[in-house]
Amino acid sequence: MSSTGITLLVAFILACYYGFYSTYPFMILMGPAGMGSIIGLIIGLIMGDPVKGIEVGALIQTMYMGVVGYGGVLPVDQFFACIIAIPLAISSGMSNESALALAAGFGALGVMIDTLWKTINTSVWTPYIDRACEKNQYRKIAKGAGLYPILTRMAISVPIITVLLFLGSTAVNWLMDNLPEWLQVGFNNMGTILPAMGFAMFVSYIGKKELIPFFIIGFYVMKFASLPIIGMAIFGAFIAWLVAKTDKSSDTEGGLA
Amino acid sequence: MEENNENMTFENSSLAENTAVTAAAVENTENLNAAVENAPDTNAAMENSSAGSPAETDEEQKKPYRKIPKGLLWRCWFIFCFFQRTCQCFDRAYCNAFTYGIMPILRYLYKGREDEDEQIHAGLMRTRNYYLCEQSFSTVVFAIIIGMEEQKANGADISDELIMATKTSIMGPLSGLGDAIHGSTFRQIAIALTIPYCLEGSIVGALLMLIGMNITPWLTTLIGFPQGYKLGSEFVLKLLQSGKMQKAASAAGLMSMFIMGGMAAKYANITLSLTFKNDYKEIKIQDMLDNAIPGLLTIGAVFGFYGLIQKKVSTNKLILGTMAIGIALSACHAMGY
Structure with missing residues (x-):
């Protein structure tokens, strides 16, 4: 392997990180399995370049903004997109936008793994627990609900990711050298447009049409004044307070709530 | 007892x-x-x-x-x-x-x-x-x-x-309460406040996001x-x-909407590189757009996507469609050059 490649060991460690955390253990601690920036930090620490890891992870996160898989439905597997794109971006030094385009492609593959895993849970492990409940077999219940599904997920995903990362860095390096310019620029364009989709998802996730004007206000305040984020927060809090206040005084109009 | x-x-x-x-x-x-x-x-x-x-x-x-x-x-x-x-x-x-x-x-x-x-x-x-x-x-x-x-x-x-x-x-x-309070408000505020630092590769930013x-x-x-x-x-x-809980959640929703609007202006920046040339001078389409309505393409793209999402178009289709558009724009030198 070339010096920029990912060694088999690192690929395997990264694959295990995905295999274990993609079952969402200790779900109340949000982040290690859901948010690009934090995944990027962890991957970056494993690979020795946390700064680049966070950069790419945050970019992937903006693409999937608002898609966090609440209610158990996962439209895209942000974690899988990250675990492929971030290591490759770190090892091959490709541009962040190209990494984003790469991630978008793999997000879909992750959903397939996720669906396969849930199908196995549904048709194998849940009936297994049902049978254990019939006979009060406590150990079987514990293993069926915890250990076995985690091992299943790892068995599905670890080989795929290890191979993708190990071969991928070579393949990606080769591609970056040989890809025609129009295609590379095309992927970069895609990476430029996709964050807009992330913000659109955020808007539809909030799900309140009455609040859309405030998104546009925020957009143009930033466009013209380019405030630091803390300034935006102060303005936002103040506007929210004003609206809540006027809302209270004129209940007849229905208001925002 | x-x-x-x-x-x-x-x-x-x-x-x-x-x-x-x-x-x-x-x-x-x-x-x-x-x-x-x-x-x-x-x-x-x-x-x-x-x-x-x-x-x-x-x-x-x-x-x-x-x-x-x-x-x-x-x-x-x-x-x-x-x-x-x-x-x-x-x-x-x-x-x-x-x-x-x-x-x-x-x-x-x-x-x-x-x-x-x-x-x-x-x-x-x-x-x-x-x-x-x-x-x-x-x-x-x-x-x-x-x-x-x-x-x-x-x-x-x-x-x-x-x-x-x-x-x-x-x-x-x-x-529903949980999704409204954590999912679409406080967690989004935490993300909105820290993601600018993460985009610059700040480790502290990522840690703050995790904590927030x-x-x-x-x-x-x-x-x-x-x-x-x-x-x-x-x-x-x-x-x-x-x-009260719902009211607080609603106010927080407004705030995160406002901040996210700002984030969109800062981090989603779609510009065209299309130019028309005649004998006298070069006209850049993007300059004309910026003079008319700044950020029109970006906000147009956001709400274009929003409309498609409202119509329940799947995310994968959106991504594939975006890829097609990105390559098409590149092929006719309209963007990214």
Whole structure:
């Protein structure tokens, strides 16, 4: 392997990180399995370049903004997109936008793994627990609900990711050298447009049409004044307070709530 | 115990009024009505059991009230939290974690009884139906069910159906509340405040995001779990009927919308590189657009995507479509050069 490649060991460690955390253990601690920036930090620490890891992870996160898989439905597997794109971006030094385009492609593959895993849970492990409940077999219940599904997920995903990362860095390096310019620029364009989709998802996730004007206000305040984020927060809090206040005084109009 | 009972009866009297308010506040939950109607029964049952009607006094003396120790309670909290999603499935969602989490408690409650095995079996079977809830409020639901199981094990007249109906009816509204408070407001604010630093590769930014996102869920579970266990289903009814919570969530939603708008302006920047040349000069399309309405393409793209998402176009199709457009724009040198 070339010096920029990912060694088999690192690929395997990264694959295990995905295999274990993609079952969402200790779900109340949000982040290690859901948010690009934090995944990027962890991957970056494993690979020795946390700064680049966070950069790419945050970019992937903006693409999937608002898609966090609440209610158990996962439209895209942000974690899988990250675990492929971030290591490759770190090892091959490709541009962040190209990494984003790469991630978008793999997000879909992750959903397939996720669906396969849930199908196995549904048709194998849940009936297994049902049978254990019939006979009060406590150990079987514990293993069926915890250990076995985690091992299943790892068995599905670890080989795929290890191979993708190990071969991928070579393949990606080769591609970056040989890809025609129009295609590379095309992927970069895609990476430029996709964050807009992330913000659109955020808007539809909030799900309140009455609040859309405030998104546009925020957009143009930033466009013209380019405030630091803390300034935006102060303005936002103040506007929210004003609206809540006027809302209270004129209940007849229905208001925002 | 007796003091507790007095509180229960005192609050019981106002429960009838509360019921109406709650039902009005929470729409779309048929089950909730059933639970609300059942709630007074529960409390009545609790009263009977722990105050002890004369007929039961003998039994009470033989079997002192078996309370779940704190250590066990939090151990089960950990099990439930840790394995909540590890065995999620399509048909019953997170029910497996519920079974696993409540198992040690059932074993403790019925330990040494004559009908130990049957009772534990029945208790486990009560958890085998559909269960889905947002992860932090899920612990509140869990705590309430533990509270009910404890009452039941100590002789209260709580039927299997009541426990299952309570679980099914409170998980929906609480889940909605959880998604509204954590999912679409506080967590989004935390992300909005820290993602600019993350985009620049700041380690502190990523750590702050991790901490910020976890504040409200942890507060919910650390306060809600013991409270839910203590007060039972009454706690939820109280929580749902206080409109303040919804108002705060709405204000926070507005704020995160505003900040995200700013983020879009800063980080989604779509520009065209298309130029027209004639004999005299070069005209850049982007300059013309910037003079007319700045950021038109970006905000147009955001709401274009928004329209498609509203039409339930799948994310994968959107990504593939974007790829096609990106390559097409590159092929005709309209963007990215």
